[in-house]
Amino acid sequence: MxxxxxxxxxxxxxxxxxxxxxxxxxxxxxxxxxxxxxxxxxxxxxxxxxxxxxxxxxxxxxxxxxxxxxxxxxxxxxxxxxxxxxxxxxxxxxxxxxxxxxxxxxxxxxxxxxxxxxxxxxxxxxxxxxxxxxxxxxxxxxxxxxxxxxxxxxLSVAEACPLDAMVGMASPGYFFGADRDRILANLAKVRFFANYRCSAHEYRTFAGGHVQFVLYNKLMPWDHLAGTLIAKEAGGHVARFDGSAYLPSHVDGGLLVATNEDSWHMLREEIIGH
CATH class of the missing domain: 3.30.540.10 (Fructose-1,6-Bisphosphatase, subunit A, domain 1)
Known part of the structure; x- marks a missing residue:
């Protein structure tokens, strides 16, 4: 184009x-x-x-x-x-x-x-x-x-791996109540997760192949539009929690980015839950 x-x-x-x-x-x-x-x-x-x-x-x-x-x-x-x-x-x-x-x-x-x-x-x-x-x-x-x-x-994303070997970036601070409790408990299933308080460096880390996922609940376009395009162009799979495409107009619905679609569905089931 x-x-x-x-x-x-x-x-x-x-x-x-x-x-x-x-x-x-x-x-x-x-x-x-x-x-x-x-x-x-x-x-x-x-x-x-x-x-x-x-x-x-x-x-x-x-x-x-x-x-x-x-x-x-x-x-x-x-x-x-x-x-x-x-x-x-x-x-x-x-x-x-x-x-x-x-x-x-x-x-x-x-x-x-x-x-x-x-x-x-x-x-x-x-x-x-x-x-x-x-x-x-x-x-x-x-x-x-x-x-x-x-x-x-x-740049290319990391190779897929089992859930218990995954390393990721997650921002649980914008989950609340029972959702926060559930997400934090479920994140114990991965090898470990971090939060840089900076989506710029979290997306850079993902696109560079150093972690297997990034997870956010608060969606502001300046925080995520650049990073999600970079993640997709590096080979990753990006979708909101319900599986729908993330668009510039979206400000809610959560966001999960993974190394491929199979890993995305695994993380959605095991970490986001119901």
């Missing part, structure tokens, strides 16, 4: 925003530079807001017809999120994914962007400011680790 936006140009924009607005603030945030949003651990910093402003301003020049959906823009204007379902062309941005880590001085955060065209995600990018590289994918073209010198390494 013809890409509605030059992905290489978008990748460069994410990198420049990180170097100009994010990295200079890392471990240098003042007490007034960090604020809570929905709960004490849901944070926004001056870096998030400044980076998003820079990315948005440049996209208005290079992609003026695109609907811009940024995490911080939606926080300021919640009705903006509902426009994504009907947009012919949109760019969805998370200026600092892993803000809790960033604000805590933990070097596990990323900058993510995805391109949505006529209701489907057609490009996804995850930039790691600390490693200075991208994991990226275009629909139908595979997933790659790309470095600033142009070197590109094709």
């Amino acid at each position: 013809t890409m509605p936006l030059d992905v290489e140009r978008l990748a460069d924009l994410l990198r420049r925003a990180a170097k100009a607005e994010i990295l200079p603030r890392f471990r240098r945030l003042g007490s007034g530079d960090v604020r809570s949003k929905s709960e004490p651990s849901d944070l926004v910093t001056e870096a998030d807001e400044a980076a998003e402003r820079m990315i948005r301003a440049e996209l208005e020049v290079i992609a003026p017809s695109a609907l811009f959906i940024g995490e911080e823009s939606v926080a300021a204007e919640p009705d903006l999120l509902g426009k994504l379902a009907d947009a012919d062309f949109a760019v969805v941005v998370d200026p600092v994914d892993g803000t809790f880590n960033f604000a805590s001085g933990i070097p596990a955060f990323g900058v993510m962007a995805s391109v949505v065209w006529k209701g489907e995600t057609v490009a996804g990018l995850i930039y790691d400011p600390m490693g200075d590289d991208w994991v990226m994918a275009e629909k139908g073209a595979g997933a790659f680790l790309r470095r600033p010198d142009g070197e590109a390494v094709r």
Whole structure:
């Protein structure tokens, strides 16, 4: 397909925003530079807001017809999120994914962007400011680790394995009540699971073949559109808990990503349960 936006140009924009607005603030945030949003651990910093402003301003020049959906823009204007379902062309941005880590001085955060065209995600990018590289994918073209010198390494998910040998990423903090109890109990069936508090690095870890699954309950498009496309292009199987396809307009229904369809069904039965 013809890409509605030059992905290489978008990748460069994410990198420049990180170097100009994010990295200079890392471990240098003042007490007034960090604020809570929905709960004490849901944070926004001056870096998030400044980076998003820079990315948005440049996209208005290079992609003026695109609907811009940024995490911080939606926080300021919640009705903006509902426009994504009907947009012919949109760019969805998370200026600092892993803000809790960033604000805590933990070097596990990323900058993510995805391109949505006529209701489907057609490009996804995850930039790691600390490693200075991208994991990226275009629909139908595979997933790659790309470095600033142009070197590109094709990514592939891990080999399938039995449930008790699986290693995965899971975010049980957004399950509640009996669902949370059940999920946490069932996760004892896998070898072990982790949570980086950063979907950017969790998806990178999955697409690089280092874990067999990722599991989420909270679905915001800036957290998952780029990563799920990259996961699929690396060979993984992606679906909501009911088995339906995950689309840019979805904000609920849970999300399970596995190395293949058989592993997905095994995990759905054994971990999600009923």
